[in-house]
Every structure is written in structure tokens, then in C-alpha cells.
Amino acid sequence: MTLILDVSVMTNKIQELTQNGNDNHHSQKTYDHQKIVMIENIIDTTALIIDVIWNKFFISLNSQVIPLRLFIQETIRRSRTSWSTLQTALFYLLRIKPKIATLEVEITDNKSDPATCGRRMFLASLIIASKYLQDRNYANSAWSKICGLHVKEINAIERRFLILIDYNLFIKDNIFNNWTNFLRSRICTFSGLKQKGLFSKDEDQRAIAQFVECQV
Template identity: 75%
Template sequence: TLEVGLLTDKSDNKCDPATCGRRMFLASLIIASKYLQDRNYANSAWSKISGLPVKDINAIERRFLILINYNLFIKDSTFKTWTNFLSSRICSSGSEVKQKVVFSKGEDQQFVECQA
């Protein structure tokens, strides 16, 4: 699934990072990884994964941080609202395979099990 999430449109090399959803999604993955993990991928690894040059990875990372005003903290209420939204979308997706989903923030974990 990570590979699908990192899919980039290579034909649009002039994509403005501020308006390109795929690149901003990639930037959010990179920044979340760096924020949450003690050991994470270097931007050169993200470059290989995404197919974007390292200079573009650096640029979208900086742009994303500027757009969020370097505020990486997520309030508990915001996190719970988001996980409830995702849970409802996952459970109502119509998929025949219902999964147990785990969302976690710090020490807290929220388990969601869709009913068949």
C-alpha cells in the first residue's frame, strides 16, 4: 500500500508542490516518518521509492512544513475525529474482507473491528 500511496505522475514534472496532492501526500509521509521514528529513510531513499529527484524531495518537504507552519503536533480530539472518520469509511467500504484496524497515537491505541 505504501507503494500505491507514493505513486507519482512522472509526466507532470512541473507540478507545483503547493497544489500537487500526490507530492504533498509524499511529503506528509516523509515528515510523519521522521517525526515518529528514531531511525528513518534518508531523502535519497525516498527519492528511489518515489522516482523524484532528491532536490524535489527536499523542496516538497520544506514547502509542506511551511504550509503547516512547522506545527507537527496533532491534538487528541483531532486524532480521534480523524480515526473515527477513517473507521467508518473502512467499515462501510463494501469490501467482503473486513479487517481489524488499529490506530495509535503515543501510548493510546484505538481498535476498530468491522462487523460483517
């Protein structure tokens, strides 16, 4: 698994749970497996959040696009996104959800509003969160190489996202802590239910939607 994502805060808890008297080698193997599973579930949760927010905007089956999950995985891997940056980016997506819900699919001069594309808005959110949290960042020309979009389009989706979010990038500590706890809970629940074959996408969508309505 080559995905670059700092999940030590979450996986340390898993490591504690797996170190229950077994030998160190077995515990490390269990921890490594759990870490891979956790990363997979982070990607799944990210895809689910995008599905929840952009569920009324469909990509044509004839479109030459990679699956959403693979897009997320490759974007995170190539950009070496940290866990804290991803958490912030996902929160920003929830913050613009009410405005996305009011958008209609309109095409003018053969160009659609980038705000109706969950992939582009996820990318924009990731770029903005990275710039907001870190002193050293990729230039948009580097993001262009990461995702394959022209620099002009990177600039355009970044501006569009900032307008949608009203340039409101600050997150209060208590709100972010609630979001972090909620996200960890959903990811761990995601993992447990999938292992038991009981995962319900509809139930998880409702849980995320309820958090948006109550907390953001």
C-alpha cells in the same frame, strides 16, 4: 497482495465478527479476505482525500503518469508505511486544505508550484509524518529511490509542505482520536457500500469535507 500496511487494529474487529462458530480454517480465510479488502479500501480512501483537496488541479491527459491509486499503493508498499503513519499523513493533508484552496495554477519559468500537485504533497506528508513519529527513518536519498524523484525535489516538496502547515505537526489526542474514528468509519462504510454496489463518491467527498470544516 504485497502491500505493507499495519492494519491489525482495524482487522482485529473484523476477525471478531467473522469468528461466529465456523471452523478456524474458514474463519482465517474470511479474515484474510477481509484484510485484503480493508487495505484496498484504505487506498481508495486515501485517493479520495487527495481528490477532495486537489480537485481543482487537473493532471493533463497527455502526462506520462501512473494512476493516482497505483501511485499511492506503490509508495506505501515501497516505503513500508505503517497505519499510524498513514493516518497522521492524511490528517496533515487535511490541515493544509484551506491553504490549497487559495492556490491558483501559476507557472513561472516552466515550473509549477509543487503545492498544486496532490501526489507530491501526499508524498511530502508521508515523509514528514514518518520523521515526526519514528526515531529511525529513511534519508531523503532513500525516499528518492522509493518514488523516483530527485533528492533536490524531495527536499523542495518537504520544505513547501512544512511552510503550508506552518511547521505545526503536533496533533492533540482528542482530535487524533476523532480523526481515527472518522477514518475507520469511512473506510468500513466504503467497504460495505462498494460490496452492495451503492458507493457514491460525491457523498463520501461531502463527508470528508464536512469533517475538515468541523474538526481540523
